[in-house]
Amino acid sequence: MKPKIASSKSLIMLLLLLPAMAFAQGRKKIELEHTDSLLFDQSVVANAQRLIGHVQLKHNNVYMWCDSAYSYTDTNVVDAFGHVHILKDDTLHLYSDFLNYNGDTKWAVVTGHVRLVNKKITLTTDSMDFDMNRNVGFYTDYGTVKDSASTLTSKIGEYFVNEDRTYFKTEVIGLSQKYTLSSDTLVYNTQTKVASIVGPTNIQDGQNFLYAEDGFYNTLNGDVQLYRHPEIITPDQNILADSIFYSKASGDGRAIGSASIEDFKNQMIVRGNRIVYNDQQQKALATDSAHFVLYSEQDSLYLHADTLKSVPDTIPDEKRIMAYYNVKFFRDDMQGKCDSMVYYSMDSTIQLYTNPVIWTGSNQMTADYIEMVNRSNQPNLVKMDRNAFIVAQEDSIRFNQIKGRNMVGYIKDNQLYKIDVDGNGQSLYYARDKNGIIGLNKAQSSSIVIHLVKSKVKKIVFVKQPDGTLMPLMKIAVTDKLLPGFKWLEQIRPENISDIFGKQK
Secondary structure (H helix, E strand, C coil): CCCCCCCHHHHHHHHHHHHHHCCHHHCCCCEEEECCEEEECCCCCCCEEEEEEEEEEEECCEEEEEEEEEEECCCCEEEEEEEEEEEECCCEEEEEEEEEEECCCCEEEEEEEEEEEECCEEEEEEEEEEECCCCEEEECCCEEEECCCCEEEECEEEEECCCCEEEEEEEEEEECCCEEEEEEEEEEECCCCEEEECCCEEEEECCEEEEECEEEEECCCCCEEEECCCEEECCCEEEECCEEEECCCCCEEEEEEEEEEEECCCCEEEEEEEEEEECCCCEEEEECCCEEEECCCCCCEEEECCEEEEEECCCCCCEEEEEEEEEEEEECCEEEEEEEEEEECCCCEEEEECCCEEEECCEEEECCEEEEECCCCCCEEEEEEEEEEEEEECCCCCEEEEEEEEEEEEEECCEEEEEEEEEEEEEEEEEEECCEEEEEEEEEEEEEEEEEECCEEEEEEECCCCEEEEEEHHHCCHHHCCCCCCCCCHHHCCCCHHHHHCCCC
16 A cells, blocks of 8 residues: 655655654654645744644655654654554554654554554554564553454553464453453464463353463364363363363363363262363273272262273263272272272162172172172162172181172161072171170071171071081181181271272282
């Protein structure tokens, strides 16, 4: 865009006066290309020419228009008034009510309805300084940057034209049809539409809430890289970690360092130093110090394994949690260990595989396979299939024992109160009277029902005719004290939450 040519009369006057507008030592002067009239009155403004009507000025590659201006004869400075318009490099437009421009420093100060337009970017504010050398604009009293994707406002801001970058500071607000944002400090790339988070920042993206103090947010597709206390909250879950990477389009995410994913509906938390997940497929894989928390108002179960995997169940909104290798779990009323485990959120069923063992109170339960069924109406069940064995410590040297092919244990109010033995049932338990232990009762029957009170054997019912004897205490041989396959595994029993992370003993 080229400025208009001034009239011949104006040009004659300008030719006589232009030398006064130049700085000494050959420095580049601000050139006057047109004005309707030119006045010089020392009584109004000292050392200044007054330019009135359709004023056009030029300095290097900068063109300026205004309604009127003062051009100072002793400095390379212009004050412009009314409908100020600056054009630089044919792309940058700056509009305002007033302009102070220094041709030596190439520094412009604009005030009043300031509007900077560069390509598809519009910056509005009430006052701004603009460095023509570096193509950088500054405002300190609230400004707004708007492009095709977003509208961002802040109290303090810097717009770097050459880098397509805006720096926002204090009371930063971002708005679009896709998101809302509030921050203390933000850097926005007007070309890529990526916001660099450099201070506490909250983002509402659809139904998702994001927080971080460092990282990147793509305002076009919702992809994020979040650092320093990052958090993502969705209607279904809460994600925390040292750093979080997430693609909104695919749903793929990674949570690294002290990571956790909480499932609100199923009241479960998957944790680990590395979690790979997909929120669209509702899948998660946790490794490196992986553990699982099943929480409730009454009690919480804490479980650790080398690897944890969460996948959708066949029933909508229900989950399966699979734990692999060196599984240990702790709850105040129950502890356990196995090589692998599956948890079903639908009915809170837990299946334990490969050398499983469960402890409740003074009872130890083992089998080839154990399944715990948490029923909505008590009692809860513990099913032990193949080589089922229950050991209850009577005292420091004596153990009550029950062995069978399969067993079902019944738990009510966190207490094991009944056991059904099915197939090849064998029992060893110490009989008592009011004075103490009187002997060892040894019996065999294909089906046995054991009743317990406070985890202690109260009564044994042999469904079929038993083969048994009561051995007096003084006549009990060492070989009679233990059933075949007896193992006392108290040394590997988790005693607290931190024990689930301990080495297998």
